[in-house]
Amino acid sequence: MSPEAKGQTIGKDAKDMQELNLTVSSSPHVRCNESIPKIMWNVVAALVPAAAFGVYYFGANALLNMVVAVVSAVIFEFLWEKALHKKVTITDGSAVITGLLLAMCCPPSLPWWMSIVGSFLAIVVCKQSMGGLGYNLFNPAHVGRAGLMVSWPIAMTTWTNMDGSAAVNAVAGPTPLNAFKHGGQDALFNAFNATDWGTVYQQMFFGMRSGSAGETCTVLLILGGLYLIWRGYVKWQVPVVMIATVGVLTAIIYSPNVAVFEMMAGGLIIGAFFMATDMVTAPITLKGQIIFALGAGLITVLIRVLGGYPEGVCYSILLMNTLTPLIDRLVKPTVFGEVKAKGAK
């Protein structure tokens, strides 16, 4: 269906039109100034501070992985679209987000070529093979991360220590979540050289901990998220519900002190603000999005508490992605007048 018919003529009556060349199209004739590239580049802008902190804190290899992931994601998108004679959409910023998020969700010490594989999985397997932006069922960056996790589990769990050296994530693992999972509160305090929760919280809040390259700095991620909420691209209910679900459940299971730690740990903040809010793979109604966030928070806690992995945000969001079509089918807005009509005499 052609949206516009420029220069369309109907019989002889079109003489004025040929002079004026009026555009004929279906109403409305004015549009807001939002666009997909504008949304996407704003998301990139919101991610940059936390990514920059990751580079500052973890060093050059984090930067290398981010650059490689972004560039390779864009190249894969370009090649795919060229090969299929589709319109090239690399300037819309969505491949940049995918690459950047992928690198931010992987260990900073990851060999750079693995980032290319991750980008391939994200862009080609997850996104483009399903039809490109808007059609993918799963969050591309998380698909890339999950793919790398099952392919190179050692590399994907080798964390840069807080003193800067790489350590294999073995028994006394260095990520705070891992420390807590295997050694409880004592191991966690040890990892931070702390004697009280306050120090732990402070370190976690400002991102002074081991973890994935861009997930550590809670404060910058929240600021980026707040920016997107202010722009209207993210609904505040989604991150709040997801983080609160994790907080409430861990407070019940462990203690309120642990809950505060859990809410800032792992990939929860970046996941809640930037992945659970991914427009394409989350439900379309606000009610659906809240259900999605609730489910993602619940699965995160289940994995963290009962699962084999110390962290579960990636899988929880991927699992909830599978439920998105179902949620969308079940949760629809009430059509104007419907409820009142039922209640009427």
Place this chain on the structure above:
Amino acid sequence: MLKTFKRGGVHPDDGKIYAKDKAIETPAIPDQVVIPMSQHFGAPCTPTVKVGDHVKKGQLIGTSDAFLHADIHASISGDVVKVAPMPHNMMVKCMAVVIKSDGKDEWADGIPQERDWTKLESKEIIELIKKAGVVGCGGATFPAHVKFTPNKPVDTFIVNGAECEPYLTCDYRAMVEDEYVQKLVTGVQIIMKALGVHQGYIGIEDNKPEAIAKLTEAFKDIPEVTVQPCVTKYPQGAEKMMIEAMTGRQVEPGGLPMNVGCVVSNVGTVIAVTDAVCHGIPFISRLTTVTGDCIKEPKNLNLRIGTLFQEVIDYCGGFSQTPDRVIGGGPMMGLAQYQLDVPITKGASGILALSPEKCQVGEESPCIRCGRCVEACPMGLIPSQLSIFSSCQAWDKCMEYGVMNCVECGSCVYTCPAKRNIVQYIRNAKAQCKAMQRAAQAKADAQKAKK
């Protein structure tokens, strides 16, 4: 306190600045008018005059036996020079009567006729409105006499003064200029008497504080009528949204305002009713805004029905720059014209000429499921999903997702970052679904007949 509808809505740039302060002008009578036989919702009229006839202003020139129609009258005096299909501002072509002016602008016999409305019965009022061919001026052009004889009990009359379409200002001018305000005050009372209701509202968006002040003053002695400011939010002036804002009642899907005891009329309609009832003047002129960034001198005009767009634009100094679009109506729901030899009809609320900068619609791309359309839809639909179902020709799915409830306000399209022409998809789906329903009905009827 400001009122509004609960769900959805958008805030487009209102563009009222161009013509807001331009007092209503009445141009000289045109040399020739083209009066289409279909200017209303319902059956088209049949011409009652032929080429060569001399007609006078206000004389009946088209009527129909159908229940749902509005009579059509000559808007100038002169000779009928053509009775043929002519271009129309809302359809491609329509049977029309072309009258060449004799320059005298003579009234037909018995017009105008002064009457005291307070002495008229409800039935007589309705008959006068019917005789004058009054239709809804907001754009839907529903015959007023049919609207004012609801077959369900009503208790509320609402004047729709929201004028939520950006750029348009003719309703606003009518609400601040004394001559029209007086007619408005009378008209509201006439209609309330005809309907037998004792509760009236005038809903006005709060971007028109002068109109709110003026009408509050004008109606201060009529306690039955409340001038109610509304939030400036598109589509505040959509009938169902206006009813919800004023009364809190929601018309059920597929229902009419009378189902919740309401009748809604546009400001222009009320003024036309006063003319019809008090002065016996048929609907032969209307207020129209000529505006947009491409019009040299934007104006609010009192135009004879049948005046051509081209002449109206010339009267406003022509184009200041080449327009990308000339729209009959507002930018949200108006119809883009393909040429300018189309007449002002009873539903023509505006002529809008926009530059390419003002109507950049952008290139359509796939839906990214951002949900902005769901948020914007005042009817509680999922526009993005409907557009996808429609593009896949999944008509049954469209029905399931309530496509028929769409009022085509365009809020979803306005807000869509993927620049999808959602309303166009939906219009297509509605047409297909209607055809399917008709076919199913015909089949059922045929089977019934067989038995």
